Amino acid sequence: MKKHPLNRRIHLASLAVAVGAALTAGAAQAQDKGNVHLAYVEWASEVASTNVMRAVLEQEGFEVDMTSLSAAAMWQSVATGDADGIVAAWLPTTHADYMERVGDEVVDLGPNLDGTKLGLVVPAYSDVDSIADLNAHADAFNGEIIGIDPGAGIMGLTEDVVDAYDLELRLRSGSGATMTAALDNAIKNEENVVVTGWTPHWKFARWDLKYLEDPKNVYGGAEQIHTIVREGFEEDMPEAYAILDAFEWTPEQMGEVMLMNQQEDSDPYENAKQWVADNQDVVQQWLPES
Structure with missing residues (x-):
């Protein structure tokens, strides 16, 4: 004998309540x-x-x-x-x-x-290929290296780089956002800029960049x-x-x-x-x- 439509509705409603209760119990268990x-x-x-x-x-x-x-x-x-x-x-x-x-x-x-990799990064169009060549082009880079937050490990390593290569460029601290903004602005104007860089980072997908050679291997492998x-x-x-x-x-x-x-x-x-x-x-x- 066929079930009355009303009985069917009641059955479905009960089932929905049961499923809801099970889901709630499952969520509570997950939270546990x-x-x-x-x-x-x-x-x-x-x-x-x-x-x-x-x-x-x-x-x-x-x-x-x-x-x-x-x-x-x-x-x-x-x-x-x-x-x-x-x-x-x-x-x-x-x-x-x-x-x-x-x-x-x-x-x-x-x-x-x-x-991963760490180092100094410049636009691919830059004539500079090595950290050792930065002093000869210091004016082109406004006499500065654009860094990130001062507590970052790469900043300490870059201070070591400045000392090891006796660089005449000043390491400027900031943040990851200010570093990429400086990079963006320089590339839009086809200017030189050198920034602290690391891989993986999205900037390498957005712009054509290159790491400067580090002949003294201060940044390590x-x-x-x-x-x-x-x-x-x-x-x-x-x-x-x-x-x-x-x-x-x-x-x-x-x-x-x-x-x-x-x-x-x-x-x-x-x-x-x-x-x-x-x-x-x-x-x-x-x-x-x-």
Whole structure:
């Protein structure tokens, strides 16, 4: 015998309530996984990677807080346990001082990205090819090197470069945004400019640039970006620890997110969620087996 339409409506309504209750219970259970606190530094690369890790952890049911700090404070926050981790440790050179200070108080999970590089960068049309040639063209560069925030590891290395090459150019501090703005303005006017640079960074996709040769090898060779977590994190949150431990991607993948973040009015968090949704084959490799 056929069910009365009203009975069918009641059955569907009950089913909807049951499904809703299950989803609510699932959400509550997901929230029970706890809160993960990630610190980062306001570099385009670290904004990209930290937001991607936030999106992945949230997908897996964790709540995530992000705090932007100077490089020194970022490391210190993990050492003191104020932050659970960072995916922004440039080693072995850029953040060597920080690792030396707090390395015994944190856990290094190893590299999440290979193929980084540091150095001085100029437009490809510049006649200068080596750091050793900068003094001969100091006037063309307005007697200055455009840097970023003074606490960044690359700034300390660049001070060493100024000393090692006895440069007559002054290192000017600022931020990542002021550095790329100076680069943009100079290129629009086909002028010379020299800036602190690192790979991966979206500026290499936007403009035709080149690294100046570093014959004294002050900047060192290629680096890696490591994931660092606080002591006790594995015991406290083993699943989140496993995800952070497995996180690894390429400069090209990071570059995709950084370019998304350069679009007008874009939101790095929303871009990260979109990238995660579009690259589940990659993300699944970071997740522990069920």
